[in-house]
Amino acid sequence: MKETLKIQAVELLKNLIETQSFSSEEEGTAVHIESWFQIQDIPFKRTKNNIWAVNKYFDASKPTLLLNSHHDTVKPNKAYTKDPFKAEVEDGKLYGLGSNDAGGCLVSLLSVFAYFFSRKDLQYNLVMVASAEEESSGPNGLNSMLKIIPNIDVAIVGEPTQMHLAVAEKGLVVFDVIVKGTPSHAAHPNDDNAIYNCIPVLEWFKNYKFEKGSETLGDVKLTVSQISGGLQHNAVPSDVNIVVDVRVNDSYTNKEIVEILKSEAPVHSIEARSLRLNSSSIPMDHALVKAGISIGRNTYGSPTLSDQAVLSCPSLKMGPGDSIRSHSADEFIHLYEIEEGIDIYIELLEKVL
Missing domain, CATH: 3.40.630.10 (Zn peptidases)
Structure with missing residues (x-):
């Protein structure tokens, strides 16, 4: 058979x-x-x-x-x-x-x-x-x-x-992040450029470590996977959109990951797309x-x-x-x-x- x-x-x-x-x-x-x-x-x-x-x-x-x-x-x-x-x-x-x-x-x-x-x-x-x-x-x-x-x-x-x-x-939580600034003409001075404001934000995500590891799954893996902002060369945008992919170990629930990033991430807005992929x-x-x-x-x-x-x-x-x-x-x-x-x-x- x-x-x-x-x-x-x-x-x-x-x-x-x-x-x-x-x-x-x-x-x-x-x-x-x-x-x-x-x-x-x-x-x-x-x-x-x-x-x-x-x-x-x-x-x-x-x-x-x-x-x-x-x-x-x-x-x-x-x-x-x-x-x-x-x-x-x-x-x-x-x-x-x-x-x-x-x-x-x-x-x-x-x-x-x-x-x-x-x-x-x-x-x-x-x-x-x-x-x-x-x-x-x-x-x-x-x-x-x-x-x-x-x-x-x-x-x-x-x-x-x-x-x-x-x-x-590992589970998965995908976050949509918004970094804001002041829109302007590219020819004029602007100390609040949303794109430049992303630099410390990206560094923060690059270096951030969740405290609890896992014997079987290792550390939580956080990765910035997408970034978009601006429509034309001579216009500074009002905001930049960033997507963050978080692979969650069994030491955290997805809800806990959301609560941590919402309280600690240095951004104007961070929202999870879904909590169901545990x-x-x-x-x-x-x-x-x-x-x-x-x-x-x-x-x-x-x-x-x-x-x-x-x-x-x-x-x-x-x-x-x-x-x-x-x-x-x-x-x-x-x-x-x-x-x-x-x-x-x-x-x-x-x-x-």
Whole structure:
């Protein structure tokens, strides 16, 4: 059964690659995933572009384990030398947009769900969600499914981790900052130039350090990522807009980060766009983590964001592929990584389910 599932997984991934599925435009890939469920003879439901199913012998008295990965992609960057929408195999590598992030994870988890679907003796229920809008953190992704699917107790979120265990993940708060000044003609003296006023502000953000670190996630990472101001060469603007990206460790809540920066940042205005993308983790003594360690997987804290951020239960990020390839030109995944991923997922869950 496993070998057949591996073959079908690669074929599904090829179909996903060759179907455009930018965030909120996943209709085509949703149809391919529906077809895969039909081939497996597994009942499923579709909520917008999210496809989901539960194991055959679902028992409400048991705890529930979520298996999740996404089928949306970012847009291809201009450095591609290959057709991003052509599934091309060269030297054991499957090229194409979304192959690594997170198509390989998705088809592997779907295969694992099918492998355990008809088992009667499971200690956990299984819920599989192939979700939309992960890359854009949109309103119709996994976050929208949490009131629709059964209540979950723990989750495995499929993202490329080389099948190691990301036991914690940083959260994200994005801030919009305004630095003000006095507008004027560029030919006249102006000691309150908003652009020059940004210099000490940028230095403050560059040098600011949050006090509390984390054993698994390290320090909070604060980065000025955008700046804009002024419309023409001879007019000094009244204000400059700055965007600050803050990656939050598990020593702070997003709300605490907002309160700290609002009270300390030397700016006229600083506003958070959202507080919902929180840091996430799973206890090191959780059965899933212990099982992963017992089969030789390493543990680490992840600096990148995933759908873990919308979950309130313990969650583990784990999947085939390498995060370094995500959003890169000529994205690829090794075929052996998908096969190995399916094997390792099954070996892990056999110890828990």
